[in-house]
Amino acid sequence: SGFVVGLTGGIGSGKTTVANEFQRLGAGLVDADVIAREVVAKGSPALAQISAHFGPKVVDTTGELDRAALRALVFGNESERQWLNQLLHPLIRQQMIEQSHNQQAPYTILVVPLLIENQLQQLCQRIVVVDVPQSIQVERTVNRDQVSTEAAWAIIQRQASRWQRIRAADHIINNHRPFELVAKDVLHLHRHFLEFATQSYS
Numbered sequence: 385s386g387f388v389v390g391l392t393g394g395i396g397s398g399k400t401t402v403a404n405e406f407q408r409l410g411a412g413l414v415d416a417d418v419i420a421r422e423v424v425a426k427g428s429p430a431l432a433q434i435s436a437h438f439g440p441k442v443v444d445t446t447g448e449l450d451r452a453a454l455r456a457l458v459f460g461n462e463s464e465r466q467w468l469n470q471l472l473h474p475l476i477r478q479q480m481i482e483q484s485h486n487q488q489a490p491y492t493i494l495v496v497p498l499l500i501e502n503q504l505q506q507l508c509q510r511i512v513v514v515d516v517p518q519s520i521q522v523e524r525t526v527n528r529d530q531v532s533t534e535a536a537w538a539i540i541q542r543q544a545s546r547w548q549r550i551r552a553a554d555h556i557i558n559n560h561r562p563f564e565l566v567a568k569d570v571l572h573l574h575r576h577f578l579e580f581a582t583q584s585y586s
């Protein structure tokens with residue numbers, strides 16, 4: 385289906401939790417994080433280009449990308465970071481479009497953590513933002529990832545602000561509530577998207 389709903393939110397906001405509920409109800413699901421790994425999978429053309437550019441040390445003995453090694457080479461090096469983004473972003477964008485349109489479901493939820501930051505709004509007909517206060521993002525991230533409070537705050541500071549996301553949203557899901565209530569909102573939105581998709585995109 386050509387009806388694509390972008391789903392975004394800050395770190396630890398609950399994107400995965402909410403997206404899984406849409407999928408359970410019958411939406412197609414495409415995840416930008418999964419695609420970002422697929423485009424540099426073992427044996428991929430992009431991985432060969434990365435290895436040619438940065439040297440063979442960015443590929444481990446099994447032929448997989450050594451993310452830590454690549455991160456170390458790019459860290460604090462703006463031109464290398466740009467080189468890498470200019471290689472990967474178009475590939476990721478193309479895959480997001482292809483996979484979204486190849487879904488058999490009546491509509492697709494496209495999960496993109498950095499939708500606003502990377503200006504990918506044009507890829508979707510609607511934008512859903514999963515919203516919680518920043519203090520809750522920190523609390524949930526610390527509990528889930530065993531990272532420090534400071535590290536979680538630092539990531540939040542680098543991402544789009546809560547208000548930038550809300551400004552871009554067509555629908556906001558308040559995820560600072562028990563999941564049963566959140567799931568009711570998801571069900572209502574799902575019915576709305578289904579109706580719209582079958583009217584306009586089937």
Ligand code: ATP
Nearest residue numbers: 394395396397398399400401524528559561562563
């Ligand atoms: P990231 O971008 O960091 O991968 P995310 O936005 O996908 O995160 P989730 O992994 O879905 O977020 O949720 C973050 C944590 O918060 C998880 O441990 C999840 O179980 C928990 N969580 C999600 N929604 C709720 C909720 N409504 N109430 C309580 N905990 C929740």
